[in-house]
Amino acid sequence: MNGRVIPYDIADLTLAEQGRKRIAWAAREMPVLRLLRERFERERPLEGLRIVACVHVTTETANLAYALRAAGATPVICASNPLSTQDDVAAALVADGFHVYARRGEDAETYYRHINWALDHEPHLIIDDGADVVTTVHRDRRDVLQTVIGSTEETTTGVIRLRALARDDLLAFPAIAVNDAMTKHLFDNRYGTGQSTIDAILRATNLLLAGKTVVVAGYGWCGRGIALRARGMGAHVIVTEVDPVRALEAVMDGYRVLPMREAARVGDLFVTATGNLHVIDREHFLVMKNGAIVCNAGHFNVEINLEALAEMAVERIVHRPFVEEYVLPDGRAIVVLAEGRLVNLAVAEGHPASVMDMSFANQALACVYLAQRGRQLPADVYPVPAEIDREIAQLKLESMGIAIDRLTPEQEAYLVSWQHGT
Amino acid sequence: MNGRVIPYDIADLTLAEQGRKRIAWAAREMPVLRLLRERFERERPLEGLRIVACVHVTTETANLAYALRAAGATPVICASNPLSTQDDVAAALVADGFHVYARRGEDAETYYRHINWALDHEPHLIIDDGADVVTTVHRDRRDVLQTVIGSTEETTTGVIRLRALARDDLLAFPAIAVNDAMTKHLFDNRYGTGQSTIDAILRATNLLLAGKTVVVAGYGWCGRGIALRARGMGAHVIVTEVDPVRALEAVMDGYRVLPMREAARVGDLFVTATGNLHVIDREHFLVMKNGAIVCNAGHFNVEINLEALAEMAVERIVHRPFVEEYVLPDGRAIVVLAEGRLVNLAVAEGHPASVMDMSFANQALACVYLAQRGRQLPADVYPVPAEIDREIAQLKLESMGIAIDRLTPEQEAYLVSWQHGT
Amino acid sequence: MNGRVIPYDIADLTLAEQGRKRIAWAAREMPVLRLLRERFERERPLEGLRIVACVHVTTETANLAYALRAAGATPVICASNPLSTQDDVAAALVADGFHVYARRGEDAETYYRHINWALDHEPHLIIDDGADVVTTVHRDRRDVLQTVIGSTEETTTGVIRLRALARDDLLAFPAIAVNDAMTKHLFDNRYGTGQSTIDAILRATNLLLAGKTVVVAGYGWCGRGIALRARGMGAHVIVTEVDPVRALEAVMDGYRVLPMREAARVGDLFVTATGNLHVIDREHFLVMKNGAIVCNAGHFNVEINLEALAEMAVERIVHRPFVEEYVLPDGRAIVVLAEGRLVNLAVAEGHPASVMDMSFANQALACVYLAQRGRQLPADVYPVPAEIDREIAQLKLESMGIAIDRLTPEQEAYLVSWQHGT
Amino acid sequence: MNGRVIPYDIADLTLAEQGRKRIAWAAREMPVLRLLRERFERERPLEGLRIVACVHVTTETANLAYALRAAGATPVICASNPLSTQDDVAAALVADGFHVYARRGEDAETYYRHINWALDHEPHLIIDDGADVVTTVHRDRRDVLQTVIGSTEETTTGVIRLRALARDDLLAFPAIAVNDAMTKHLFDNRYGTGQSTIDAILRATNLLLAGKTVVVAGYGWCGRGIALRARGMGAHVIVTEVDPVRALEAVMDGYRVLPMREAARVGDLFVTATGNLHVIDREHFLVMKNGAIVCNAGHFNVEINLEALAEMAVERIVHRPFVEEYVLPDGRAIVVLAEGRLVNLAVAEGHPASVMDMSFANQALACVYLAQRGRQLPADVYPVPAEIDREIAQLKLESMGIAIDRLTPEQEAYLVSWQHGT
16 A cells, blocks of 8 residues: 555535534444444454445444444445445544545446545455445456455345356455345345335335335345335235245235236336346336336346336426436326435435444454454355354344343253154 | 405525425325315315415425315415424415415414414414414404304314313304314324324434334324334334223234333333323333433324423433434433424424325315305314215225225115014 | 923033033133122122023123123023034033023024024013014014013124114114124224134134235224234235225225225135125126135125025035035136134134123123113113223223323323413 | 055044045145146156155145155155044045054054054155154164165254254265255245144134233244234234344344243243243243143144143143143143144144145155155255255246246346446
8 A cells, every 4th residue: 555545535524523423323223333342442353454345334334434443444435335425424434534435426437436546545354335346356456456355245236246256266365245144134134124215215205105005026135124114014015026935935925926017017116126137127117007106225226227217208307306207208107216226225324223233243243254264265255154143143132131041951952962752 | 354464474485496396296196185176176165265274384285275276265374383394385385376374493482473474364264283273263363253164173182172162162163173084084193193203203313113112102093003103114012001992902903001101111212192291201201211212293292291301301412303312310311303293294294195185185175064054053063074084085096096896786775674684 | 471481492411511611711711701790799780680692602601691690680592693502501501500592503493483482581681693682572572572671782783783773763672782882893893803703714724824815805893803814814815895985994004905896806715794795796706716715704694695606506515514615617616614604603613702701791781781771761772881891991901910001180181171282 | 575564553444534525625725736746647756665654644644645656656654743643534545545554642652653563664765754753763673774765854853853863973864854945944834833823722722812912932933933923813922032143033023022931921822932842841830820821833742841830730620622721839820732732733733735735745856856866865964956946836826826027038147247336
């Protein structure tokens, strides 16, 4: 690392004070990370390491940054999504001495410039969210491979990309699939995305969900969370899927399951959460009801084919912030929220802090794990060790004042034995 | 009415364009009112009548104002709650020629001055929301009694006050309890307040509801809606009640029922919806958990005893808009949302338009009813006629594309007969 | 009353011991009735009165009979439904000295003969369930009018028939609509019928409800309970209605609402709860899926047009008890449960005891009320007095160990006042 | 195999006709197995193989037996649980030429004698349910190891025992963990056990679940299903767990989580589903409410410490079939259902056919897999191949008339690519 690095690039440093207050508010809901931070201050397990964290720049990731610094690391932060950056948080972090490269609403060119500026710090560890940094490193910035020990990955989408890299023998360092930790994906995607997607839709539209037909595309953890919360708000929920086992689960959970072609005709609101592209496509816009609303809760803004919709439209009207209406030649209007980007981050505040608490505790502990053992690991995609999972869950329960049972010695013996019969 | 009237008093006329767009957006979700408006334009059933509408000045009431004007009336609008006024809507209405007296955040003195300025128009009809206008008329402005034909009342609280007036033989004109219409209270309080209260809590706090213990005070229609939606978001819900029948319903609906004294010890979030005062009082603050959040979904800001809390507190910190922390001498913090005012109106956008659609269709048709028959009615509190209810429900279903069964002649005959046996 | 009365007519007296045990089991879940019985033993409020109770002869009504006898009355029991009689209970009651006329599966002729034998006792009070006794009295047995003080009615259907009688000025004595008590219809129909209908369907068919499309005809209290529980078991629920307000509530509660003609095509299981006739008719059988199952949870077995189905069928096969398959000419099979009779009584055990506890506490207290004031009341249909409702709810809560809040003097004063403002 | 085998041992051959009807009824809900059976008749993939199937002898396993025979095998059937045998089904199978060793209520000695008689057939394949046959083979009947190709295992408990055997290098042949197939454990345990446990509790007790506090011990797939359905019936559900991740999921799903010691004080009904022993133990009985009901939904009857309860009790009363009350010295009564055995099998009819359909399709296809490749597989525990899972789910959806989306070539390309970015 040399002197040429850009120290930071953010929107407005005067927002720092507001950002600081909001970061403190989020900290209240992040007891696990607070506990780790206290331990890190004593143990300094990341002493001297530079970490590029490509994350949604929010109050919650700010708390991760403080924890990493408490562990002795120098975090360098860039945005993982142009629309999710909270400019006041970015300001607060810069005011507190962090390197931050993130401006809400930045264009694609700036987005990749920011990633490159972050990589100029020659990181030892990479915290990634969608694998854009890792992909950039492998494609364009192989110069930093000499310092990188390994990376962690936050999202399903990113893990898929990492696995593709590993399968093609292209992955150059070990990567921890933080997304696959139980205390991450079981909670973050289901409870976090579930609630925050509903929150975002309400903020954008103030629509009454009760009595509406909501079509959820994809019945993975995110889709399950969204379907469950939409039903919890009184909506009639339809699920679309490509996987027969998941589709059958959706049926058994009491949802209607239809192909998108049929669902498109009856939905009032559509939410995509598949990790795939064009799950809502031209053929679906052609049959949607007048006034149908579409939005995306998947990582990338490719799930809704907005290019096709834009070509079809004769007029586009912005009604409220994040609410754009595409008027079709036959007079029908299709309403798109947040330009098809991750709606919970673009319109609401992303996952609630108490969910991020566990995800980021995983990130922090995965970084420590890589710092300690990463140099010995062959380049591949690794799960988060199970003991990290249990530790985080136990800390979380304790922070909620909840005690659980422990196995008695008699019960432990029973579980390991095979000699008991009917 | 003479020339001395103040034409309007609002915050910022330049917001009119934004307000207009948002009013149009809301109109999409108000198909019943749109249909009535079209009929009113033909029939002009309120020709020449002045109507003082003391309402939450929002995009939805704006649509009511347009419908009333289409019917031939001159609506005069004042705010029914100092915190709920949407200044851009007020601006749009003034720009369109309405008399509006409403500024967001106005103090109590301004609030009553606005009511008085509205009454200076010497209305024929009063649309009230909490009975503040009717109370003011009876106490201070008996001069307008010569023009007033009657009033309509939107809220449970207001109806209680009107009934008290009628019981004491003080009511000077007929009042229609719009709140009691099935298409109002069955939908507005349950589905509207239910969703918008959750919406407001999320906007104010970004709290993860899943896994939280939410205490709902009161199991009337509002409380039921809030409890149902809180559970729908994954919360563990406790209900408090004073009525044994309602308490038993809450139990049977699967909620825990506790006295507030016990609920206070375990709740993470408290929502009051009782219509009564001090349901959360000093004794409850004394035992709440550190960080407990309290808010109010009832009409008046008396349900939480904030005076007591302020006296107990050694410090007050505003964390985010609408989020104020009261620090107690023992270090515990109690967080109050929106100063204890109606949280869904103060923090979110009030009821979604599609709920207000039915409430305001009731208001509009109740005004027509009073215009046609009000002068013949003795001063008393009256229900909305049942045929109005059925008409509104039918229009709403049609607007959603939903058909229902009709009784066959054979079935109608069966229902009226008593001669069938086992 | 003379010596000519038949003392009893039941199936098998040797079942008495089994019946006694089951009655004792039910008593555990009937704490309100137990409390009343203890009070009745001291106060003897029905001393010397003969009461014809036309009820489902079950363990729960047996407990009512004991309570009435404890109050000093002589209960005379006949069945209100030929399929619901539990022969062991009838035996236990006879063994304990009661007059009982009920045999499971009795034909229509026997059914009415039993009613007449019961009436031979010249009752002072009638407890009715569907108004068959009251109808018989008015049509065929006007001789008993000289002793009858009044009657109570358990069901919605019966109340409709009584109101029809009253409207035509034919009702000869006062009748208490026990069905309309809040502690009856809010609990009995919703929670009792809801659970026991599901219970009956499972016992009859062992069908997996998860993933099935269940069509509920009627969204009154019974229909709501059934829809809620079917959804609670994982079914996808469709509601049919003729009332637009109820239909709209069903939509807002998240159900699909369709006309029966469309629902018939997609349902796997149909449950009628409308109180009307032929809600499932020939036209619906014509389009149902092969293997569709139909059953009835309404009072009378007229809701499904079984005559039409029998005419259409080329073969009928009984698969399991209560499960009859009608094979249509095109090879499709329609499965009918319990011959279209009240499925929860015919197949399962009727309402659980803890629901009946409140209904029958209402019956007992309504009898006391009639004994005390019935002779002064004009012939009409009356509600259960509100204080009875509150008393029963309070007793029930106490029996569950649940305490609730009480209004403070300050709160009571607030509620009656109209002088508080914003 | 020689002539000394006992051909069958069942309770009553005259029940065959009734059994045959019920087997046919179950077949209607088993479309996947029906399809496989048709294919097997053409392909005969198990020609000449003897299969010992130790299963719950029910209408559903009867259908599995027919499918296996259609494939060319000779199934030999013994009971996997003394209380679950349906004697009419056993009779129908014998009447149709199968070897069956099963009598409802047989004692432990008979149970193992039946297993041994079945093993006398010298099977090539073993279908096991709890690993009792495999354990017996390894311990006492090593003589049959010469013919056995491999086994399949239906339950979680059995898989745990097999893994223990494999870990100790004692397993003598390959075993397929059918329980771990997604189309088995995701459906069978969650939806099947969930519903049938509720069904059994209602049949045994006729208890109103609404308003009751239900304690579910264990939040694995079975526990989740039971908790979900109990809540769906209106109960207030408390979960106990020893695993912090599962406990946290239960909290986030809106349940209260308590240690059993505390839950024991407040529960009305307890259901164990942990797979462990004595999860309800002496210390819990000591604090339970009078009238508390306990039952078990786990595989073995060890989860409730009935020996301890029997020692504590001063009296035992059987109230209804399967309902036994233990009276404690202080007068409190604890009610035990079905002697602590698997309540859904002992009291109700086990899993509904449509769930078993998928489990047994897995069993049948796992047998075919072992027949084709088992001789080449080292002795170990193997998962069901993923393509079997997808095939079964797809067949099931088709049988329900449900179509789902398919990936477009564009989407397939997207999913495998790692080169797409933000």
